[in-house]
Amino acid sequence: MTSTYIETGGHVRVYDDAVRTHLEFPLGTYRVHFTSKEGFSLIKIDDLTVGTERVYGGRDRKVDKIFRSYALSDRSLGVMLSGDKGIGKTLFLRMVAEEARELCLPVVIVSEDNDGIVEFLESLDECLIIFDEFEKTFPAGRRGSADGTNRQNQFLPLFDGLSSVKRLYCVTVNDIADVSTYIVNRPGRFHYHMRFEYPGPDEVRQYLIDQAPRAHRDEIENVALFSRRARLNYDHLRAIAFELDQPDTLFAEIVEDLNIKAVEPSTYRIEARFPDGKVWAEEVEMNLFERGDVARTFELRNANRSIFATFVPRDLLFEADGGIFVPIHKLELIDDEDEQPEVYPTTVALILVGQPAYGFGF
The missing domain is CATH 3.40.50.300 (P-loop containing nucleotide triphosphate hydrolases)
Structure with a gap:
């Protein structure tokens, strides 16, 4: 017809x-x-x-x-x-x-x-x-x-x-x-x-260079590094670009005032590296940017046993390259028998999951 x-x-x-x-x-x-x-x-x-x-x-x-x-x-x-x-x-x-x-x-x-x-x-x-x-x-x-x-x-x-x-x-x-x-x-x-995935650091950096031409390059880099710690969508970036394009604006100051608080938990891959070179890893959902004084506990497992690790988000170390680490001396560990493990990991890192190099996946 x-x-x-x-x-x-x-x-x-x-x-x-x-x-x-x-x-x-x-x-x-x-x-x-x-x-x-x-x-x-x-x-x-x-x-x-x-x-x-x-x-x-x-x-x-x-x-x-x-x-x-x-x-x-x-x-x-x-x-x-x-x-x-x-x-x-x-x-x-x-x-x-x-x-x-x-x-x-x-x-x-x-x-x-x-x-x-x-x-x-x-x-x-x-x-x-x-x-x-x-x-x-x-x-x-x-x-x-x-x-x-x-x-x-x-x-x-x-x-x-x-x-x-x-x-x-x-x-x-x-x-x-x-x-x-x-x-x-x-x-x-x-x-x-x-x-569609969240934009990665390279895309965040290019977006701000285009949309906030008067922003200081160090501040743009701070946003790019922050995007490795928390998910930023284009609504967030549009607001950040508007603020950074104003004179003498610091990202560390505007992020406290903008309506972009991470109210939803993000998925992080937690990797604990031990002295023998072995890595225990798990993916967990956490919100690191609210109630930073409240402890978070997660479980790491291998084939034979488990370790329960507890840390407080305010103790996290945010490295210049975007890495997130838990200071070992701030980490509380117990095994599945409620005892301290004989061997502690040398490093514990958190990696934001779901963020490819580009913000568009297929």
């Missing part, structure tokens, strides 16, 4: 081939709208654009990859973007939307859930369909809707890509644990799953 589109007053409505006004889907950006009286329609909105903002982490190459694969495919293509808030998923969506319009693909944004949404989307001709914060708009049932229904599974036939109309689907996800198991690890439905 060929669909016909009628545009009046910024609204685009979809009809069957009994009515003809537009012979094809008008190029533009639209939001899906629903009322109980009129049903589904498309409201024309401002185009999603990147503007003059510089893009970091080689993301333009990822956009090229998506559209190269879409051009080569004879079926619909799905792209999932996952990661915490503030680390660039929305900016990447804007890049994808810009490229889609360059290729004469209309852009459709789905931001609300209503019965019949799948059938409506299935009626659209070739386009880019965006689901921002997919797991929030369409709960999977585990933490979502009150009746426990999985609102994501209704899209499985659509995402299978077997429709007679080829489309590009792009969804953003903050918490991958809240996405249906029928979607995750299913490349037949989502060919790409692009994971």
